[in-house]
Amino acid sequence: MIQGIPLEVLQFIFSYVRLTSDDVLVDLGSGDGRVCLYASKHYGCYAVGYEIDKAQYEKAVETQKWYGGNASFIYKDFKEADLSKYSVIFGYIHSYDGVDFSKVSKDTKIVTVATKPFGLKLLEQIDCLRHRFYLWSVE
Numbered sequence: 001m002i003q004g005i006p007l008e009v010l011q012f013i014f015s016y017v018r019l020t021s022d023d024v025l026v027d028l029g030s031g032d033g034r035v036c037l038y039a040s041k042h043y044g045c046y047a048v049g050y051e052i053d054k055a056q057y058e059k060a061v062e063t064q065k066w067y068g069g070n071a072s073f074i075y076k077d078f079k080e081a082d083l084s085k086y087s088v089i090f091g092y093i094h095s096y097d098g099v100d101f102s103k104v105s106k107d108t109k110i111v112t113v114a115t116k117p118f119g120l121k122l123l124e125q126i127d128c129l130r131h132r133f134y135l136w137s138v139e
């Protein structure tokens with residue numbers, strides 16, 4: 001079992017946004033890969049994780065070898081990501097300075113812990129256990 005953010009919280013969020021196998025999810029700052037791996041394995045979507053910490057990136061790649069999941073991990077700053085490709089954007093990080101949301105589709109669901117990613121419209125607050133996330137869309 002993957003440790004870290006409680007699986008109940010991930011399940012709650014993914015159910016909340018109605019994640020399906022048709023989705024393509026990106027995790028901005030994917031850490032040890034748990035979000036991408038859990039999403040892809042249990043919801044059938046394809047997931048991509050951007051991570052700048054090499055040790056965290058390598059941990060994600062290693063975990064995928066035994067855990068499975070249709071996910072790709074990219075050892076790169078998420079500011080370089082083409083966000084137009086994704087139907088769900090997830091980020092457990094507070095600052096999105098320099099991230100280009102301009103090509104993101106209006107239908108893309110953006111879930112973050114950040115209180116105000118620049119240029120996005122707040123839709124809903126998501127509370128689960130002691131975790132608080134926000135659902136955003138592009139303006």
Ligand SMILES: C[S@@+](CC[C@H](N)C(=O)[O-])C[C@H]1O[C@@H](n2cnc3c(N)ncnc32)[C@H](O)[C@@H]1O
Nearest residue numbers: 005029030031050051052053056076077078092
């Ligand atoms: C709080 S962790 C979240 C990990 C995972 N998404 C989760 O929810 O369990 C945030 C991660 O973002 C990574 N990070 C921070 N800034 C980044 C950037 N500009 N590009 C890629 N990764 C970044 C950090 O190295 C860290 O692993």
